[in-house]
Structure formats: C-alpha cells, structure tokens
Amino acid sequence: EVQLVESGGGLVRPGGAQKLSCATSGFTFSNHWMYWVRQAPGKGLEWVSSISQLGRTTRYADAVKGRFTIFRDNAKNTVYLQMNSLKPEDAAVYYCATCKLPYCDDRSKYDYRGQGTQVTVSS
Numbered sequence: 001e002v003q004l005v006e007s008g009g010g011l012v013r014p015g016g017a018q019k020l021s022c023a024t025s026g027f028t029f030s031n032h033w034m035y036w037v038r039q040a041p042g043k044g045l046e047w048v049s050s051i052s053q054l055g056r057t058t059r060y061a062d063a064v065k066g067r068f069t070i071f072r073d074n075a076k077n078t079v080y081l082q083m084n085s086l087k088p089e090d091a092a093v094y095y096c097a098t099c100k101l102p103y104c105d106d107r108s109k110y111d112y113r114g115q116g117t118q119v120t121v122s123s
Contacts, residue, residue, distance in 0.1 A: 002026040002112045004096050009117030012086050018119060020081040022096030027112075029077040030054070033103050035110065036070060036081045038092035038119075047107040048094070049081060064090070083119070091121045 008020040020036070036048040049070040050059045058070050069082040079096055094117050097110035104110055 002098075004098070004112055004114035006094060006096055006114045006117040009094060009119045011120045011122065013123050014086060014088055014121055016086050016121075017082070017084045018086060020083065020094055020096075020117060020119075022079045022081075022114060024077045024079070024096075024098075027098075029072075030074040031102050032098045034070075034072060034079040035097045035104060035107070036079075036094060037097055037107075037110070037113070038090075038094045039116075040089075040092040043092075045095075045108060046092070050104075050107075051079065053102065086119075086121045088121045091119055093118050 003025045005023045012018050030053055033050055033052055035050050037045050038048050039045050048061050048064055049068060051070045051072055055072050067085045072079040095113045097113040100111045
C-alpha cells in the first residue's frame, strides 16, 4: 500500500520559514518524480514544485520560485519542501503527491496524495 505522510506544518509569521517533510512507503521511491501541491480555502489544487528521481531536476511554480526549495533523500524515502520568506498567500494545506508512472503528465492529477499538512501564515 502506497503511503505518503506529510509533516512540518504550523503557524508561521510572514517572512518566516517552514520545512515540510513527506515520508513515503509502499513503492520504489527512487523511481518516481515527487510533487508538492497545495490547496488554499475555497481554491483548487495548485502545483507548487516537482523533483526528479535523483533530485537533479527541480521545477517551481512562479509564485514560489526563489523562495521554496524542494529536495529529497532517497535513502530515507522522504521528500522535503523548504519554504522561506513566507507570505500570507502561501497559507494552504500542503500535500506531497506522486503517480503510478514514474512521471505525472498532468500536474492537476495525481494517483497518490498524502493527508496534507496545514501551513498558516499570519502575524
């Protein structure tokens, strides 16, 4: 059974930093691209970042480019999202996700997604 378990969310002040983790099991982690997506209240799912199997390629949504960093530890089957210079508009439930295939063709659709971790940005 594929499991994705996010952690690290919480309340952070604007301009602050937060590091999210996603521990995975049930599939060959190193064979898959991994994704972070988020959903703010009343809004749809938004792709945030992607990382290739060995971490050599990373991609970011324009809204987070230069502030967020995605990285992974294949020995720990874990993907991370370091978020810096947080803004109120970054507040959302953050999910890690992946697909049955090594690569997700559609960033709006994922076969597997965790339960999410809430990030609140407020003073």
